Amino acid sequence: MxxxxxxxxxxxxxxxxxxxxxxxxxxxxxxxxxxxxxxxxxxxxxxxxxxxxxxxxxxxxxxxxxxxxxxxxxxxxxxxxxxxxxxxxxxxxxxxFLDKSQLKKSESIRAMAKAAQGSGENISERLPSNLSIQELNTGDIVQISKLHRKAFSPSSSPVYEPENLLQLFNQNHLFYGLFRQDELVVTALVKLDEDESNVEILDFATHPSYCGENLSYYLVPEIKRSTSILGYKTIYTLVRASSYGFNITLSKLGFILAGTLLNNTVVGNTLENMNVWYLN
Missing domain, CATH: 3.40.630.30 (Gcn5-related N-acetyltransferase (GNAT))
Known part of the structure; x- marks a missing residue:
């Protein structure tokens, strides 16, 4: 933005x-x-x-x-x-072009994701009792901003500023939040396109204390459920091709690999390939 x-x-x-x-x-x-x-x-x-x-x-x-x-x-x-x-x-x-090490890692991740296809589609039914999910609103901007400040560096994502978050809410974006007790620990940013009837999951932010627990796994089914009710036909997202965790997560949840955008997005200080996943 x-x-x-x-x-x-x-x-x-x-x-x-x-x-x-x-x-x-x-x-x-x-x-x-x-x-x-x-x-x-x-x-x-x-x-x-x-x-x-x-x-x-x-x-x-x-x-x-x-x-x-x-x-x-x-x-x-x-x-x-x-x-x-x-x-x-x-x-x-x-x-x-990709170098040999990038190509080898990408092929390994694809193979593992393919093997996991659809194995976790009912994950939302196994949400731990100490976790809860809800769609966030403008009243949650302070909490979202605090989480984003902890999850992102200023150079990689200036979206944590409250005025920028408000702008997103006013431009067909939604935030979903996962809470542990009363603490917001993960957010998902979603863009709605009414003309195309599709949804793009743009980003996840996870509190540093909970990194590695793969809590975003629980948010995706809720995004699917709620946007389907609103009439949106297709969900898609771009994921770092070098990320074992989230590529496998999406495959488990029934997403299909659409292709790879080469050297597409800077993450940290590195130009990353991005896998495109979709569900419809």
Missing amino acids: LDKTVKIDGTLIHQEKRNSRLVLTQTPESNWESLLPKVKKMAYENKFGKIVGRVPEGAIKTFQLNGYRIEAKIPGLYNGHTTGYFLADYLNKDRM
């Missing part, structure tokens, strides 16, 4: 300086044939290394003709029936 967003020919372009990339998403005004050359020019001017487009199936030929390649595919991403694609153009060609 704190990166710069500009509009070109009616389409919003997100400039992410920290991640050295531009992100494009479909709008009713999008004319990709005329827009993509302008976007590439903008990326070069900002010295960004990558452009990512998240678009419906009808747009992929235009992207591919402009040098983009498909990195992930989510059936039903748009309103439950139109397939969505993540496509990438690399201005920095080095970002297209």
Whole structure:
């Protein structure tokens, strides 16, 4: 939210300086044939290394003709029936490749996640008695802010400021919280897209004292349940490809691996590959 967003020919372009990339998403005004050359020019001017487009199936030929390649595919991403694609153009060609150690670890995690597929889909029925889950509201901003200050460094996530949290609540975002007794120990940030009828889980924040307990495992089924009631068709999320824990967690909960976005997101000081998982 704190990166710069500009509009070109009616389409919003997100400039992410920290991640050295531009992100494009479909709008009713999008004319990709005329827009993509302008976007590439903008990326070069900002010295960004990558452009990512998240678009419906009808747009992929235009992207591919402009040098983009498909990195992930989510059936039903748009309103439950139109397939969505993540496509990438690399201005920095080095970002297209993984070294042998990265590739080996990624393959190992994929294999372990595949073996765990669907084994924990009823986890919400086993929520320990000392834990509770609820959707948070603006009255919880102080608690959320305190947790985020402990969970994140200022350079990696300035979202802990109360005014930024309020802005998220006012822009179709939800927070879910997991409490141990009366203490907020985990939050999940979710973005709702009413036009596309999909939900993106953007981030989890865990109190440092509870890291390693995999408590976010219990929040995902609640997100699925409550957003399904609201009529949303598809849930998706981007997860560090190097994270054994959460990739396996999502697979256990029935999520399907859609693909991997290479050298996509800076986590700490490292450019990470991101696995895309979905459920519909």
